[in-house]
Amino acid sequence: MKKRMTSLLLTILLVALPVVFCQAATGSDESRLLCALTEVVECGALGECIELAAEDVGLPDFLIIDLKAKKILEATSVSLRESSFNVNTTQEGMTILSGVDGLRGWSAVLSAKNTRLSASVSDESAGFVVFGACRPE
Amino acid sequence: MNKSFYSGGIFALTLMFLLLCLGTACAQGEFMIYPKKGQSQQQMDKDKSECYSWAKQQSRFDPMAPPTASTPPPQAEAQKGGVGKGAVRGGLVGVTVGAIAGDAGKGAAIGAASGALLGGMRRRDQVAQENQAQQQWAQQESAKYEQGRSEYNRAFSACMQGRDYTVN
Numbered sequence: 001m002k003k004r005m006t007s008l009l010l011t012i013l014l015v016a017l018p019v020v021f022c023q024a025a026t027g028s029d030e031s032r033l034l035c036a037l038t039e040v041v042e043c044g045a046l047g048e049c050i051e052l053a054a055e056d057v058g059l060p061d062f063l064i065i066d067l068k069a070k071k072i073l074e075a076t077s078v079s080l081r082e083s084s085f086n087v088n089t090t091q092e093g094m095t096i097l098s099g100v101d102g103l104r105g106w107s108a109v110l111s112a113k114n115t116r117l118s119a120s121v122s123d124e125s126a127g128f129v130v131f132g133a134c135r136p137e
Numbered sequence: 138m139n140k141s142f143y144s145g146g147i148f149a150l151t152l153m154f155l156l157l158c159l160g161t162a163c164a165q166g167e168f169m170i171y172p173k174k175g176q177s178q179q180q181m182d183k184d185k186s187e188c189y190s191w192a193k194q195q196s197r198f199d200p201m202a203p204p205t206a207s208t209p210p211p212q213a214e215a216q217k218g219g220v221g222k223g224a225v226r227g228g229l230v231g232v233t234v235g236a237i238a239g240d241a242g243k244g245a246a247i248g249a250a251s252g253a254l255l256g257g258m259r260r261r262d263q264v265a266q267e268n269q270a271q272q273q274w275a276q277q278e279s280a281k282y283e284q285g286r287s288e289y290n291r292a293f294s295a296c297m298q299g300r301d302y303t304v305n
Binding site (some may be wrong): 058102 | 252253254255256257258259260261262264
C-alpha cells in the first residue's frame, strides 16, 4: 500500500513539475501586453482624415496594456504617462476596454487572443483611430 | 522622429545659430574705426576695451557673452484635460529649449510633469499652433537680441567718438 502511494506521488510530481517549470520558463504575464502601434488615422469634424505615425500625434510607438492593473502605459523604463480603463466586456475572445483621459474618451478592442488592437480616441473636434499588434510582455 | 519635436528643435537651433552669428560679428568688430588724432594701435586697443566695458554697462548687453533667451520658449499647449505633446516629447523639447534659455532642468521638469497618455495626443491643429508659437518666440527673441546689440553699438560708438575716433 505504502509503495503504491509513493509511486502515485512520484507520478504526480513527474507530471506536474514540467508544467510548473514550463510556465516559469516562459515568464510571460498574459495580463500585461506589449503593443506596437502600427497605424494612426486622425479625422477632423469635417470628415477629412489623414494617416499619421504614432509619434506624430505624441503617442509612443510601444504601449503596455496592463489588464490586471487596468492601465495603459508607455513602454519605457520609467513611464510617466498612463491612462486607466475599464474592461467592459469580454466575449468571443475579444477584450473591450474603455476609458476617459482628460477630455477625451477612448475605447479599444483586443482581438485574436489579445494579439490585435484597434482603438479610437475622440475629443470635441477630432478623432483618432489607432491600430496595433500585441503580445504578452 | 517626431516632426513637431524636430520643428521645435530646428527653431531653437536656428535662433541659437542666429544669435551666435550676430554675437560673433559684433564681438569681432563690425565697426570701422579710424584714429582721428593718430592714436597708436596700442592706445586704440585700450580705448576699444574700455569702450566695450562702458557700452556693455550702459546697454546691459554683452556681445561677447553667449546669447540666452530672455523668455522661456512656449511649451506645448495643454490639451484640454490632458497634455500637449506628452511627457517624452515635452521632456525632450523642454531640455532643448530649456538649455538655450539657460534652465535645462526646469525645461525637463515641465515636460516630464505631464501624465496623460491618450488625452495628451496631439491634433494637427495643435501641432500647427505650437509651431507658430515657436516661430513667434524665435522671432521675438531675435528682435530683442537685435535691439540689445543696437543699443550696445550706439553706446560703443559714442564712447569711441568721445575719444577722438571716427566710427562707422
